[in-house]
Amino acid sequence: MATFAPPTLGSETIFHIGSFQIRNTLITSWIVIAFIALGAYLYYRKSKKLVPAGWQNFVEMLVEGILNFFETITGDRDLAKKFLPICGTIFLYIFISNLFGLFPGFGTIGIYEMHNGHEILVPFLRSVNADVNMTAGIALISVVMTQVYGLTTLKLGYLKKFFVNPFKDPVGTFVGILELVSEFAKIVSFTFRLFGNIFAGEVLLAVIAFLVPFIAPLPFYGLEMFVAFVQALVFSLLTLVFFTMATVSHEDHEEHHGKQLSSVN
Numbered sequence: 001m002a003t004f005a006p007p008t009l010g011s012e013t014i015f016h017i018g019s020f021q022i023r024n025t026l027i028t029s030w031i032v033i034a035f036i037a038l039g040a041y042l043y044y045r046k047s048k049k050l051v052p053a054g055w056q057n058f059v060e061m062l063v064e065g066i067l068n069f070f071e072t073i074t075g076d077r078d079l080a081k082k083f084l085p086i087c088g089t090i091f092l093y094i095f096i097s098n099l100f101g102l103f104p105g106f107g108t109i110g111i112y113e114m115h116n117g118h119e120i121l122v123p124f125l126r127s128v129n130a131d132v133n134m135t136a137g138i139a140l141i142s143v144v145m146t147q148v149y150g151l152t153t154l155k156l157g158y159l160k161k162f163f164v165n166p167f168k169d170p171v172g173t174f175v176g177i178l179e180l181v182s183e184f185a186k187i188v189s190f191t192f193r194l195f196g197n198i199f200a201g202e203v204l205l206a207v208i209a210f211l212v213p214f215i216a217p218l219p220f221y222g223l224e225m226f227v228a229f230v231q232a233l234v235f236s237l238l239t240l241v242f243f244t245m246a247t248v249s250h251e252d253h254e255e256h257h258g259k260q261l262s263s264v265n
Contacts, residue, residue: 007107007126007130007199007202007203007206008120009132009199010131010132011023011024011025011026011126011130011131011133012024012110012122012123012126014027014122014124023131024110024122024123024124024125024126025126025127025128025130025131025133025134027124027125028097028100028101028106028125028126028127028128029097029128029134031100031125032093032096032097032100032128033093035096035100036092036093036096039055039059042055043055043056043059063084063088066084066088066091067080067081067084067088070083070084070087070088070240073237073240073241073244074240074244079244079247083149083240083243083244086141086145086239086243087236087237087239087240087243088236090138090141090142090232090235090236090239091232091233091235091236092232093138094129094138094194094231094232094235094236095228095229095232095233097127097128097129098127098128098129098198098224098227098228098229098231098232099225099228100127100128101126101127101128101129101130101198101202101228102127102205102221102224102225102228105124105125106123106125106126106127107123107125107126107127107202107206108121108123109123109124109125110122110123110124111124126202127198127202129194129195129198129231130195130198130199130202131195132191132192132195135190135191135192135194135195135198136187136191138190138194138235139186139187139188139190139191139194140187142186142190142235142238142239142242143183143184143186143187143190143242145239145243146183146186146239146242146243146246147183147246149243149246149247150246150247153246153247154246154247158246161176161179162176162177162179162180163176164176186242190235190238193231193234193235194231194235197227197231198227198228198231201224201227204220204224205217205220205221205224208220
């Protein structure tokens, strides 16, 4: 009788290159990157046409749609264009990675190995974001680039929200410490929000497929496609919001807030 083995919390090693472990989530990540790079190359070859058609038309509509949506968040088209390369790439990478993880064969085709006296399946391919190391990497990019944009835009003035003279403004000093802690908390929040949702989806699909292999899993695949989109959207939008907030000085923020209050009154 077949026994149910849920997906493991960690990714599995498929082979080694020297002492470097090649894990199934890393292989999937390479496939996703190659897919995006191929799409960009095909667009580049067709982009010389004055009248867009086919793939060129689709890519331009997609990029323009994302840009317009980002503009509604930033309120400034120049800022939206500035942040589009990173935030747009994060959205596409996460969304496509999540979709790839739903393809047939992901998590189900592999080799059986003995671990702690039990025979378990080690899949050749697995959803990228079901690996906490992958989600932590994207979270680090988001948070680090937030600091980069803040420092390049406001220079040393960006650090004023973190470091305040305790003798002049003790409350501001305490708030600055909270702001500093929150920057590190963002990494944890980003990492485990994305990882938790995608890993939970893997477990759900595995359980449903084991109990009722035919027909029943289809609605859950539709649900996971929706979750794949929402998680990519949330991650990229939060990154965009943090980028925007980092490029606005504390004084400008207070002035803008004051104008909003006066308009309400």
